[in-house]
Structure formats: C-alpha cells, structure tokens
Amino acid sequence: MSEIYVALDIEATGMDPERDDILEIAAMKFRPDRVLDRWETLVRPRGPIPLAIASLTGLSARDLRQAPPIDAVLPRLRSFVGQHPIVGQSPQFDLQMLEAAGLRLQNPIYDTFQLATILLPDLPAYSLASIASRLGVSVTQQHRAMADVETTVAVFLALRDMLLEYDAQTLQHLAEYLQLAEVPLAQLFRDVARELSLQGQGTLGAMLTERLHTALPAVQHAAEVVFLLDRDVPTRLEPRPNPPALDLARIRAFYAADGPFAHVLGDRYELRPQQVQMAEAVAHTLNQGGHLLVEAGTGTGKSLAYLLPAVLYAVSHGETVVISTNTIALQDQLYKKDIPLLRRALEAASQRWPELAETANFRAAILKGRGNYLCLRRWFLRQREPARTSAEALLFAKVTAWLPQTATGDRAELHLSPEEQAAWSQLAEEEGSCVPRRCLFHRRRQCFLFRARAEAEAAHIVIVNHALLLSDVLTENHVLPPYHTLIIDESHNLEEEATDQFGAQLSAEVFRDFFNRTLMLDHLGRLTGALSDLALALSEVPTEQARQLSRELDERMQEMIPHLARPRELTDQCFQVLADFVDRYDTQPAGGYERQVRLTDAVRHDPAWTLVEEAAEALLVEMRTYQLLLSWINTRLRDIPETDLAKSEDVVTELDVLARRGDALRTAMDEIIHAPKPDRIYWISQQSNTGQLTLHMAPLDVAPLLQQHLFNRCDRVVLTSATLTVGGTFQYIQERLGLTDATTLRVPSPFDYQRSTLLCVPEDMPEPGAPGYQRAVNDLLIALFRATRGRGLVLFTSHSALQATYRAIKRPLERQGIVVLGQRIDGTPRQLIERLKARPGTVVLGTNSVWEGVDVPGEALSVLVIAKLPFAVPTDPVFAARSERMADPFGDYAVPQAVLRFKQGFGRLIRSATDYGVCVILDRRVLHRRYGQLFLASLPECTIEIAPGMQLVDAAARWLAEGIAPERVAEWEGDHGTRP
Known part of the structure; x- marks a missing residue:
C-alpha cells in the first residue's frame, strides 16, 4: 500500500511563536493517487490582527469573531494527522506555532522547500508560488491555509514524480547523504528507490554503476555516466585582417525612428x-x-x-x-x-544591409570566477571521504542530484545556505588547482571551467x-x-x-581547511586528506619505487598522528588572541554589522600586540612544517614514472595545489602580522552576529x-x-x-525631472546627531506617509538608525492602513521590494544594498526619503588610511564619495519616463553647509521646495495628486479616500 501523507499549513498574526496567534489551520490527507480527506478551521486570536497580516490573508476581525479558540481545535488536528509524514512548505514555523499553542507533533517532516532546492536547483526563488509555477501547478490563491495546502499537495506530488526519473542507485546514494544531514526526506528517497526496484527499474542503474566503477573508480552512481563521455568545444575566434572602421552613420540609423530597434520594439x-x-x-x-x-x-x-x-x-x-x-x-x-x-534588431537590419546577416549570429557568453564552477576532480576526490558536517552532507546531496542536469557546473544554479556555501569551497575550482595534462575531465573536455573558457574564447561578447x-x-x-x-x-x-x-582576507577557516585537506584524523580515528590518499594510491602501484615511497610517507604520517590536533589548536589560539585584542579597543559595530580595528603603527606598539605576534608565529611555524612535508613529497613524486601515477593524478594535483596554497597563506599572514608594507592597509574585522574574525589587507591606492x-x-x-x-x-x-x-x-x-520630481528639504529639521533629530525624523515620516498613503522607500546609512525609526513609525502608520517593512527585520531587500511592488500603501526602510540596484517603476514607489547624507564612517580602515594622505580629505575624498552614493540613492525614484514622485532629504546640511550645494548640484534639475517640514508634507501630497493621470484619479480616490 502506498504511503499516506498529511499536508499542513497555518496562518498566524506574526512570526513569533511565543507572542503571536494562530488564525487558521488546514490539513489534507492524501496518497500519491488520490485525496483521502481534508480538514480546516478558523481560530479566534487573543488580540487584534496586524495590518500586514490582514493585507496578506484577507482575514478580518469580523471573520474570526465566532471562530473556536485554539484549545478547542488542537485535539481534532492531532487526531487528523495521526502518525503520517507531514508535508509542508518550510513547515518548521507551523510546527513551532502549534507547539507553542500546546500541540507537539513529532511526525516525519517532508519539506517541499527543501525537496525543491535538491530537485529544482536553478529556480531564482523558492516560494511555494515559484515552485508551483515551475512545475506547472496553478495557484488560485495565496496566504490562505487550505489554498496553500492544495498547492503544497500538488507541488509535493510533482516533485515526487521527479524522483521517479532517477535510478534506484542514485536515490539510495542521495538518501545516505540526507541521512547524514539528519534530513527526514531521506526516508522518502528510500521509499521511491524501493518502489523503482520493485518495478524492475533499479537493475539498469546497478549495471551502469558497475561499468562506471570499472572505467573510473571514483564514480559513485549511474547518474554520473555522462562524465565518461567526450564533449566537443566551440571553435575559438580568429582575428580578421584589415577590418573596416565602424560606420557612425549606420550606427545612428539603428536608433532612428524608422530603424531596426524601432522595428523590433514597435x-x-x-x-x-x-x-x-x-x-x-x-x-x-x-x-x-x-x-x-x-x-x-x-x-x-x-x-x-x-x-x-x-x-x-x-x-x-x-x-x-x-x-x-x-x-x-x-x-x-x-x-x-x-x-x-x-x-x-540585427536580423531586422540585415533586410536593409545584407552584409549584417553574419553579425546577427554573433556569439555571447557569461563567464564567472573559478570559485563559481564545480571542479569534477575535487568532487570525485571528496567522494572518497564521508561528509564531516550536516551542511556538507546536504551540499553533496544537492550536487549529486544536480550533476545530471547541469551544463555549466555554476553554483548559481544551486540554492545553498550560508553553511553550504562555505562547504562549496571544498568542491570548487581554485587558482592553480588544474594541471590539464593530469586531469581526466579536462582531457575529455568535461571540465566546467574549461568549457566555460572555451565558450568565451569563441564568443564575440x-x-x-x-x-x-x-x-x-x-x-x-x-x-x-x-x-x-x-x-x-x-x-x-x-x-x-x-x-x-x-588585497587579501584570512580567517581561521582557511587555515583549518588547509590542514584538513592535507592530513587529519576523522571522527573514527582514521587518517584522511591528500597525503593519506596518496599513500594508499602508491601502495597499490606494482613497482617497488612507488611502494617504498608509500611506506616512507606512511611512517611520516604515523609520527604525526599524536600531533595532528596541534595545527587546529594553534589556529584557534591565534584567532582567539586576535579576538581578545579587538576587545581591548571596544569598537562599535560599523552600521551594526562588524567591529573593526585598523592595524596602524600606534596599534602595533600596544604591548598586547606582542601576544598576537607570538600566537601568529607559532601558527606559521606549524604551517612551515606542513609545507616542508608537502615539498618533500612533491619532490619525491618527480622520481616516480608518470605511468605509475596515472590513477593518482587528482591526488598529485591536490598536493601541488596545497603546497602553493600554504605558501600564499604563510606569506599573507606574515605580512599582516610581522612585516607590513607602507603602501598597504591592514585591519581586523569581527562579525557582530557570528563572532567570526578576519584579517584584511588592501592597497592604499x-x-x-x-x-x-x-x-x-x-x-x-x-x-x-x-x-x-x-x-x-x-x-x-x-x-x-x-x-x-x-x-x-x-x-x-x-527624463523631464522638473515635471516629474519634487525635491523637498525641510528647513526646520535639526542636523543629524543634534538633539531632537531622530524625533523630528520620526514625526515627519509619519505625517508624510499618512499624506501620501505610503508608496515609499526610506534610505538609511546605518541599521541602528533604521531600527529606531522602524519602532517609532510602524504602529502609527499601520493604524492608518500603511504597512511598514524593515530590512533585516521583515525580510531581505529583494523580498521587501517585491512586497512594495505588490501592495500599494507600503513603506520600506532600507540600508546599504538598497541604495543602488533597486528598480520599482510606477506608482508603487512615489516617495523617496534620504534620511542622512551617505558619508563614509570616518573610522573605516580603508577610508581613514586614504584620508591621511590628503591635504583636504573631507573635501577631496569624503564629499565626492558621498555625492556619488547620494546620486545612486536618488536614482531609485524615477525609473521611467512616466514616473512621478517626491524626494525628501532629511539632512539640512545640504542647505547650510558649504559642501551641501554640491549634492544638490549633482542631481538633475528638479522642482525644489524648501520650507518647514509640515508644509512640505502638504506639498508632497499635492504634487502626487496632480501627477496622477486623469483616468487614474477615481481609482486613487477609491484606494485612499479624498484627493489631497
């Protein structure tokens, strides 16, 4: 009998299980071939429904007034769910909310989000709607419990069908990784593998795997058969003799009113x-x-x-x-x-100019850095060892499922968590890691980086x-x-x-990675790493010379076993001493993200710096020990015939890479700590949320x-x-x-900025940092967005200022039906901008990345507020070091840098010829400081109004009302009440 599943979804007043209430619960019991039962109920909350939730769900207090309380519905839900696996889209939140309400469900959890990140690796987003769209599942309604459950069931079954396209061997392999990662989906993969085997579809996979192991022992399962096949590569470009100059008249004709672009765009x-x-x-x-x-x-x-x-x-x-x-x-x-x-356009132009027919077939390619591409040599080499962490295991599962699908090997096609991103470095291409004549995948033209470069060599753009x-x-x-x-x-x-x-960045992790890749003991006390792999490979070579080297290497490794914990201990000690040194300076996080200490001559004369030098020197001595061992083995390998090393090419290459990597690490560490150069900047940073510490160096110019x-x-x-x-x-x-x-x-x-843009500067606003500034910002934003009915983006230069404003304006504005969303509070910048586009009457507070790259054409973004001129933090190490070299660092460096950033922020407002909006600058320094006019002079010619803040609120409302197209006035009044 097929497995029975239960899909589950809830709607709640917020994301905090301890404080927020459940509003609605829906569940559906089903098998792969049919729905068995469904159950849903509204739930009466203890308090009011927040505006943001009401706008998302469409639920009102009236809808919930007669609903049962949570205590009355939980027993019924427990009975409905039973012991069946629970299917949901990121259901951890739903389960936490239920547990906080009094129902703890310990059923197996099949997360459609997690399953989709494995089976659909190239989706740009993994919301339930995005996954459904990719799978061809129609979504009629979102953010209502039963509608989301119905979508979840359809998505889960479509994803389950995708599992049937794999062979049983691959599914078992995936299940092993998921088991190591402690992901309940492992059981689902085993169930489907068993189903395939019973249907006789596992035999082919077993036969292919056996053949693969004969041809290439590193290959683990049938899905990787593609990497035994040679691939063609495109022909590289060849320069043409005596090419003609570009015809400027023809180029002008392309953009003419009757030209090719006009023909294509209509x-x-x-x-x-x-x-x-x-x-x-x-x-x-x-x-x-x-x-x-x-x-x-x-x-x-x-x-x-x-x-x-x-x-x-x-x-x-x-x-x-x-x-x-x-x-x-x-x-x-x-x-x-x-x-x-x-x-x-070129195809259209070739009708007028036949000689351009060839040009229309131009080739274009995207090329990324080495670290973006999977290195097949490193991937198969890493398969010889078990995953060390759950993040590694989940990454390996994703790569295993992705390999048969990808043509590029680009990690951008994978959805990776920060922990999986860190583990990716074990599998990625790295500088110096490729010796083409030794690499099977390069010789077969399978190497992803090689193929990307070959496509680039054949591309015009x-x-x-x-x-x-x-x-x-x-x-x-x-x-x-x-x-x-x-x-x-x-x-x-x-x-x-x-x-x-x-420049360069060094963290404890890069040193640990070097030691782990070279030689380490796993959790079972076995030697692993490149040296261990080489000793094993040499012991299997049927020549005395290779076996002798294997024995010598094994003796050296046995001598090192009692001391293998020392490199990691010295790494931890060194970076702990550095962390203690940062604590001495009691630096505040820059913008709320990290603490920084610039390593100047004065700082290096601090008596505590001696402890840093001693800890770093101990680590560098240990690095030197490993480098000498790598140098010794690489020298000895030159005496072994290449034919004897044919099956060890990947390990030999890895050792060569590690030797050069170790030398680069030692050189950089020694320079930063012991031998700074006058044309470089050095500093220590520490993340405020994780405590991770990094050493930095950068050029002064x-x-x-x-x-x-x-x-x-x-x-x-x-x-x-x-x-x-x-x-x-x-x-x-x-x-x-x-x-x-x-x-x-x-x-x-x-764009006609005088017609489209009102630039407002309140003349009664205190300067940033002056008493009353934050209060004045809060009051003006509340009045402004009440008058304009939201539709706004507020740009801050620090997250602490953003948080202070968020706390002050959220409740007053939401009482007026205006949703307030904060970066890093309510979601990522991308998520918040999408909500701004989707719902009129929203205000987004953003910092850092939101100053540029945001594109919201139309009325959804009609008001842009720049809270403060975006000057760099004076204590930023790079800014401070470069400023010291200038006669007038403020005028020659700080102001121009801030002006360019200011222009980027201003550019978020008007994104099309039909856009109409208001920009408000809450920093009166643009009026009363000598440099202020430079900021205003760098903007397009707008309509400018300088007045007390509350007068500008009225002016902004009038400006937006006058800018609405006549056919939109009735709709605007319907949305927002009477016209200002």
Whole structure:
C-alpha cells in the first residue's frame, strides 16, 4: 500500500511563536493517487490582527469573531494527522506555532522547500508560488491555509514524480547523504528507490554503476555516466585582417525612428538623442582606441548604446569584447534581455544591409570566477571521504542530484545556505588547482571551467563581473580569453572592487581547511586528506619505487598522528588572541554589522600586540612544517614514472595545489602580522552576529594597480555609469581610477525631472546627531506617509538608525492602513521590494544594498526619503588610511564619495519616463553647509521646495495628486479616500 501523507499549513498574526496567534489551520490527507480527506478551521486570536497580516490573508476581525479558540481545535488536528509524514512548505514555523499553542507533533517532516532546492536547483526563488509555477501547478490563491495546502499537495506530488526519473542507485546514494544531514526526506528517497526496484527499474542503474566503477573508480552512481563521455568545444575566434572602421552613420540609423530597434520594439520604442550620442562616442573610441568615461543618466539606454558598437566591432574584427558589470542583475539583463533584443534588431537590419546577416549570429557568453564552477576532480576526490558536517552532507546531496542536469557546473544554479556555501569551497575550482595534462575531465573536455573558457574564447561578447575581471588580470589571464577591448559598466564600483581583489582576507577557516585537506584524523580515528590518499594510491602501484615511497610517507604520517590536533589548536589560539585584542579597543559595530580595528603603527606598539605576534608565529611555524612535508613529497613524486601515477593524478594535483596554497597563506599572514608594507592597509574585522574574525589587507591606492594590470593592457576601454560626475565634473573618478587623460562625456537623462520630481528639504529639521533629530525624523515620516498613503522607500546609512525609526513609525502608520517593512527585520531587500511592488500603501526602510540596484517603476514607489547624507564612517580602515594622505580629505575624498552614493540613492525614484514622485532629504546640511550645494548640484534639475517640514508634507501630497493621470484619479480616490 502506498504511503499516506498529511499536508499542513497555518496562518498566524506574526512570526513569533511565543507572542503571536494562530488564525487558521488546514490539513489534507492524501496518497500519491488520490485525496483521502481534508480538514480546516478558523481560530479566534487573543488580540487584534496586524495590518500586514490582514493585507496578506484577507482575514478580518469580523471573520474570526465566532471562530473556536485554539484549545478547542488542537485535539481534532492531532487526531487528523495521526502518525503520517507531514508535508509542508518550510513547515518548521507551523510546527513551532502549534507547539507553542500546546500541540507537539513529532511526525516525519517532508519539506517541499527543501525537496525543491535538491530537485529544482536553478529556480531564482523558492516560494511555494515559484515552485508551483515551475512545475506547472496553478495557484488560485495565496496566504490562505487550505489554498496553500492544495498547492503544497500538488507541488509535493510533482516533485515526487521527479524522483521517479532517477535510478534506484542514485536515490539510495542521495538518501545516505540526507541521512547524514539528519534530513527526514531521506526516508522518502528510500521509499521511491524501493518502489523503482520493485518495478524492475533499479537493475539498469546497478549495471551502469558497475561499468562506471570499472572505467573510473571514483564514480559513485549511474547518474554520473555522462562524465565518461567526450564533449566537443566551440571553435575559438580568429582575428580578421584589415577590418573596416565602424560606420557612425549606420550606427545612428539603428536608433532612428524608422530603424531596426524601432522595428523590433514597435510602439514601445522611444527615440533618445542621448542614447545615440553615447553610441557614437563608444564607436569612435572603438575605432580610434583610448579611454572613454561616459556618465549616462537614468533612462539613457546605455546598455544598448554600448552593446551595438561592441558587437559590430567584435564581429568585424574577429575579436572578443569583454563587458564587465558589478551586479548579477545587470549581467542577467544584458545576457537575457538586451542581447536577444539586439540580435533581433540585427536580423531586422540585415533586410536593409545584407552584409549584417553574419553579425546577427554573433556569439555571447557569461563567464564567472573559478570559485563559481564545480571542479569534477575535487568532487570525485571528496567522494572518497564521508561528509564531516550536516551542511556538507546536504551540499553533496544537492550536487549529486544536480550533476545530471547541469551544463555549466555554476553554483548559481544551486540554492545553498550560508553553511553550504562555505562547504562549496571544498568542491570548487581554485587558482592553480588544474594541471590539464593530469586531469581526466579536462582531457575529455568535461571540465566546467574549461568549457566555460572555451565558450568565451569563441564568443564575440563575454560578460563578466568586476571581481573576475580584476582577479583574472592578477593571475595572468588564466580564465578570460585574450582581449584588447573592454567596456566597464557600473564603473563607479570599480575602485571598491579593486580594493577587495588586490588585497587579501584570512580567517581561521582557511587555515583549518588547509590542514584538513592535507592530513587529519576523522571522527573514527582514521587518517584522511591528500597525503593519506596518496599513500594508499602508491601502495597499490606494482613497482617497488612507488611502494617504498608509500611506506616512507606512511611512517611520516604515523609520527604525526599524536600531533595532528596541534595545527587546529594553534589556529584557534591565534584567532582567539586576535579576538581578545579587538576587545581591548571596544569598537562599535560599523552600521551594526562588524567591529573593526585598523592595524596602524600606534596599534602595533600596544604591548598586547606582542601576544598576537607570538600566537601568529607559532601558527606559521606549524604551517612551515606542513609545507616542508608537502615539498618533500612533491619532490619525491618527480622520481616516480608518470605511468605509475596515472590513477593518482587528482591526488598529485591536490598536493601541488596545497603546497602553493600554504605558501600564499604563510606569506599573507606574515605580512599582516610581522612585516607590513607602507603602501598597504591592514585591519581586523569581527562579525557582530557570528563572532567570526578576519584579517584584511588592501592597497592604499588602486589607481597604479589598475593602470598596470588593466588599462595599459587594453587598446580600448569604455567606462560608464549613471553616477560618475561630482558637481558636473569627472575629476574625482578620474583621479581615483588613474584616468586623468581619458576622454569624458556626460549624457543627461532624457527624463523631464522638473515635471516629474519634487525635491523637498525641510528647513526646520535639526542636523543629524543634534538633539531632537531622530524625533523630528520620526514625526515627519509619519505625517508624510499618512499624506501620501505610503508608496515609499526610506534610505538609511546605518541599521541602528533604521531600527529606531522602524519602532517609532510602524504602529502609527499601520493604524492608518500603511504597512511598514524593515530590512533585516521583515525580510531581505529583494523580498521587501517585491512586497512594495505588490501592495500599494507600503513603506520600506532600507540600508546599504538598497541604495543602488533597486528598480520599482510606477506608482508603487512615489516617495523617496534620504534620511542622512551617505558619508563614509570616518573610522573605516580603508577610508581613514586614504584620508591621511590628503591635504583636504573631507573635501577631496569624503564629499565626492558621498555625492556619488547620494546620486545612486536618488536614482531609485524615477525609473521611467512616466514616473512621478517626491524626494525628501532629511539632512539640512545640504542647505547650510558649504559642501551641501554640491549634492544638490549633482542631481538633475528638479522642482525644489524648501520650507518647514509640515508644509512640505502638504506639498508632497499635492504634487502626487496632480501627477496622477486623469483616468487614474477615481481609482486613487477609491484606494485612499479624498484627493489631497
């Protein structure tokens, strides 16, 4: 008889089991082939229903007034559920709420969220609706218990059907990992495997696995058979002789009212002279060479302005053009939206210009850093050892299920928890880890990184991110194909990313990982790691030379056994001493996230620093011991014939990687602690929530490094962003990037900001930090959003300020029907922005990542509030060190940096030509400080109103009312009452 399951869902007044109440419970009993029974009830809460919950569920106090109390319904639920497995979408919350109410269910839990992250690894989101959409399950209603239960049942059964597509051997393998991870889904995988075996579908899997082990002992199950097959790779680009220059007249024709873009977009096309101006400038730079800086205001269409000339140039020259972005969102936009649109436009253009037919077939690729790709050599090597933690076991389960599906090996296709992300480093490609002639997967052209690079070498356009662009030039272009033409979008982030990439970060975990990968004892007291694997592999080689080396290595390892705990003890001691040192300075978390101590000469003269040096030296001595052992074994391996090492290639490569990794760690640690350089910045950071401590070093000035490693190696470089100028000039960004001789172009936004945007500055607001400032902020926000009925985004520079405002304004606004959501309180930035889009009358409070990259066109975001000018924290180590080198650090560094950040924040408001909104700046320094006018002068020409705060509230309400299209007035009044 098939298993019986019970799907369960509740709705509640909040997320706190101790304080919040259950409002509704629904359950459904079912088998894979039919529904057996269903049960649901409303529940009378003890207190009022919060507005945010009422808006989500549609439940009101009237609906619940006659409902039974929770004590009356729990026995009925207990009887309905019985001992059957409970199916739910992240049901832990539901079970916690039930337990707090008095019912503890200890049934097996089958979580559809967890199951989907294993079987559907490439979903962008794992809400119940997202999973249902991917599986073709219709969702008629959300956030009501029975509707969610019905969806959950359909989703679970569709996911269960997916398990039937695997062979029994693979399912058993997955069950073993899930058992190690203590995930109840292990039993579901075993049940389906047993079902397949009874149906005779497990025999093929067993036969394939037997063949695989004969050909490649590391392969664990039939799903990996694909990795025994050779793959073809595309043909790389070849430069073309005597290519023609780009025709600027033809490029202008592409953007004309009757041109190819207009043909493809139809009524949606808008002719923007600014876009044409930028495209011509980019084309001229590609023709003539040199460096070009372009600030393209919001709405310019800068992506298509540089993509068209880039593609025409790349195809006509037979060369790769690299395009670098800072965010994944822009990478996705370029690859999934803009490039397909450009291809269609080129196809349309070939009707007018037949010679462009070939250009329409241009090739584009996305390339990421090494650490994003699964290394098959390391994966199969790691399979020889059991998973050490539940996070590792769950990661291994996800990879096992994902391998037969993936064509890229990109970890972005997997949904990984932070703990699984950390474990991913054991499986990922790493610098120096590949010796192609030794790697079976490379020789068969199966290596994911090799294939990604081969596709890039065959592509005319290669899209990367700044991190890969910069790390690649430092490692002598081991990932990116050769290129001479570079376009850097979101280039206002380039200095910050270069600071990270040209520096280093060391944590206790990286040292533990080095020791664990080299040699360690597992929980059963067995030797594991690369040295142990090599000793075993050599003992099986039928030559005396190899076996002799195996015996010598084994003797050395046996001598080390009593001391194997020492490396980890010294690591822990060193980082504990560093943590104690941070405590001496009693630093406050920067923005609520981490504590930082900059390692200046004065700090290094603190007597306590001697303890740090001693602890670090003890760790470095132990590192040296391991390095000598690795050096000895690598030297001895050179005397062994390659034919004897054929089956040990992965282990030999791993040892070579570890030797170089250990040397890099020792060098970096020694520099940070004992031998600092004058052109570097050093500091310690400690996460406020986890206590994790990291040592950092970064260059004092990235401009010379960018010149040497990047700009001087390219013939043509275009850098663009919506925010590059300060007060109308490029001087600041040119000096920071070392591009003082670059050509510059400022292309204004095509949007009419005077018509669309009211910029308000309350003249009676106290300055930040002055008595009464926080109270004034709270009062003005409450009045403002009452008048505008929400539709707002408030940007803060610290989470502590956000929390203070959240506590003050949430209840008063929600009494008016306006939902208030806070970053890190009510969800991630992405979740909060989606709720802002979905529900009019919402206010989102955000910090950090919300200052840029947020795109909410339309009325959902009509009010933007900038609580404080975004100056850097003066004690930030990088900011402080760079400031010390300047005659006027505030005017030359702090202010320009804050202006660019300010412009990014302002850019969240107007995202289309039809947008209409109000920006309120709650920092009167823009009016009364000498530098304040620079902030205002850097914005587009808006309608500006300076008045007492409450007058500005009325002005904002009038402005939004006047901006509503006539056909929307009745709807607006219906939503919000009378028109202001």
